[in-house]
Amino acid sequence: MTKVSIIGAGAIGRPVIEALVGGAVEDVEVVGVVNDTPVGECPVPQIRLAKAIESSDVIVECAGQAVVSVHGVEILEAGRDLLITSAGALADPDLVARLLAAGPGRMFVTSGAIGGIDLLVSAASHGAVHRASVTTTKLPATLLQPWMDDATQERVRATTEPTTIFEGSAAEAARYFPRSLNVAATVGLAVGDLELVEVRLVADPGAELTSHVIEADADAGSYRFEIRNHPSAANPRTSGVVSRAVVRSLSMLVGRPVGAVSIV
Ligand SMILES: NC(=O)c1ccc[n+]([C@@H]2O[C@H](COP(=O)([O-])OP(=O)(O)OC[C@H]3O[C@@H](n4cnc5c(N)ncnc54)[C@H](O)[C@@H]3O)[C@@H](O)[C@H]2O)c1
Known part of the structure; x- marks a missing residue:
């Protein structure tokens, strides 16, 4: 046991x-x-x-x-x-x-919340990984952060179409969107370099499913995974x-x- x-x-x-x-x-x-x-x-x-x-x-x-x-x-x-x-x-x-x-x-x-990690680990051990990115699309309310002032919170909450609210390195994402960084960090660990991962966060009022598009270019090949998860009923920030x-x-x-x- x-x-x-x-x-x-x-x-x-x-x-x-x-x-x-x-x-x-x-x-x-x-x-x-x-x-x-x-x-x-x-x-x-x-x-x-x-x-x-x-x-x-x-x-x-x-x-x-x-x-x-x-x-x-x-x-x-x-x-x-x-x-x-x-x-x-x-x-x-x-x-x-x-x-x-x-x-x-x-x-x-x-x-x-994601897949394809096994292949990215294999690719990173086969040669260099030149580029990696994660684009996450979620309901606006799940992307609100305590550091946002009232006007920014309201702008994110009231968005009527998909809007990019953050673009930057995984290190910056860690600082500004800690709860949305788990996927970016997992990809960074898989490719062996967190600095390599470009993160984009999109607030989409129509996002019934949380999506993560993961892309990587490596010596071993070129990869694109699109994951669309239903949010957990208990916590919409988390995928069920x-x-x-x-x-x-x-x-x-x-x-x-x-x-x-x-x-x-
Ligand atoms: N790897 C992924 O894909 C992924 C996806 C979603 C969430 N997560 C991580 O999983 C964590 C949990 O997610 P969740 O949706 O279950 O969150 P949740 O808020 O629903 O539950 C977290 C639980 O942990 C407890 N808790 C918080 N801090 C604690 C501490 N210091 N000691 C003991 N208990 C503590 C809370 O009281 C709560 O019951 C998130 O914080 C996030 O970092 C990872």
């Missing part, structure tokens, strides 16, 4: 817990959930982070970038594997250096499929999905 604790009981963490408790991955026991507020009704106990680290083999972060930056090293140094959902935390090169120096626990990042990506990643780490041929 592999013992697993989840950090975060939100739009991603809850369905992950339900899937694991329901037996989605063989030989996994969920020890508990760590959350910064009371979780209410939940099929596993709410526990403190110290207890999760003490009694789990794998910690699954579904809470936010701060959890990775504040607790990542501690988790890895305790010899626990860490599966990260908030990939945007890894846009900070100093943090990445500290996490890579920590251990013996291993660090993994789920593919989350992400919890399933987390369960899939976990099954790759610790076992195999029940009743399925695993695509790795």
